[in-house]
Each structure stands twice: as C-alpha cells, then as structure tokens.
Amino acid sequence: MPRDRRAVLADAAIDVLARSGMRGLTHRAVDREAEVPPGTTSAYFRTRQALLTALVRRLVERDQAELEETGRRTPVPRDAEELVAGITALMERRLTGDGRRRSLARYACAIESVHHPELREILTPRENAGRDVVRAFLAAQGVGDAEDRTVTLLTCVDGLVFDRLVNGGGVSPGDVRGLVAAALR
Numbered sequence: 001m002p003r004d005r006r007a008v009l010a011d012a013a014i015d016v017l018a019r020s021g022m023r024g025l026t027h028r029a030v031d032r033e034a035e036v037p038p039g040t041t042s043a044y045f046r047t048r049q050a051l052l053t054a055l056v057r058r059l060v061e062r063d064q065a066e067l068e069e070t071g072r073r074t075p076v077p078r079d080a081e082e083l084v085a086g087i088t089a090l091m092e093r094r095l096t097g098d099g100r101r102r103s104l105a106r107y108a109c110a111i112e113s114v115h116h117p118e119l120r121e122i123l124t125p126r127e128n129a130g131r132d133v134v135r136a137f138l139a140a141q142g143v144g145d146a147e148d149r150t151v152t153l154l155t156c157v158d159g160l161v162f163d164r165l166v167n168g169g170g171v172s173p174g175d176v177r178g179l180v181a182a183a184l185r
Helices: 004-025 028-036 040-044 049-073 080-096 095-113 115-123 130-142 146-167 173-185
Strands: none
Touching: 004 028, 004 040, 004 049, 004 095, 004 146, 028 040, 028 049, 049 115, 049 130, 080 115, 080 130, 080 146, 080 173, 095 115, 095 146, 130 146, 130 173, 146 173
8 A cells, every 4th residue: 555645545535436326436435445544535635526536536546557557567569469368468458357347437537528628638548558569559550640540549449348347247359350351440
C-alpha cells in the first residue's frame, strides 16, 4: 500500500466506487475501506468533488504506470499475432483483480465526466509506451495513418473491455484478431 495518505485514500475510493458505484462513494465509505479513523477522508478532501477529482487523478496515475511498464517490457511486435497476444493480455488484466476494479471505476468516472468537464480533462487519453508500441507496429506494417488507426484500435479494445465488464465473459485472442486485422487494412 502506498505510504502517502492521499494515495491510500484515493486507492480506497477507487475500490469503493468499483464496488458500490457513484452513489456509494462517500467520505465515510472511503474511511472504512482505508481503515482510517472517521473523518480522515473529509480532512484531506473536503468536498465530494475534491474526493472524486483525487480518485480520477490516482486512477490515471495507476493506469499510466501500468501502460508505461507494459510498453517498456514489450518490444514492438514482429507480427499481428504478437500484437493480438499483447492486447489480449492487457484486456485480461483489465477484466480481473485490481484491473477490473480500476476499469469499473474508470467507466463510472467517464460517465460522471459528462457533467464535470474538469474530470474529462484528467481522463483524456494520454501518450504512453503501450500506445507507442501499437503505433510503431502499425507504422512498421506500412499503415499510412498509423496514429488514427492506433486510436481507433484502442478505442475498440476499450469498448470490448466495457462490454465484457457489463455483460460478463472473458476475452480471447479471437476477439482481438479481427480488430487488429481491421487496423491493418
């Protein structure tokens, strides 16, 4: 667990949001989840909006760290099947364990950002090493508009993760193969 109290509280808020939804995200619920004395979360984040903003910042920080680590560990795929395997592994992480909790929280925050544009600014996709790997692969395959195709491919992957979270089920390489093939056309 991170030593920084704000990070601990934001991580607890992510877990509360994933488990209980927006209505369940309260200062008291975060206090209980973080196992801190009542009023601690309120002392650090005076308003619900401040708590939600901290949660979104921490969520993006953790997602970016995961993607950067993935990008550093993963060389540019040599062929489409390696890219399919990499994307499938990322999707499996987003659908299980801590990744699932973060995914649920991320989608709840995305919906909330419709009413709170300041959250949308924080959630806006950023450059990261994982995205760079996909773009480099597509460019190496001769795709002329590699940037646009990268965005489209990753948006489709995100939609597939959302579908599996909402409707259940896992992900297989076959689910991803068609998306990669479309990006290569």
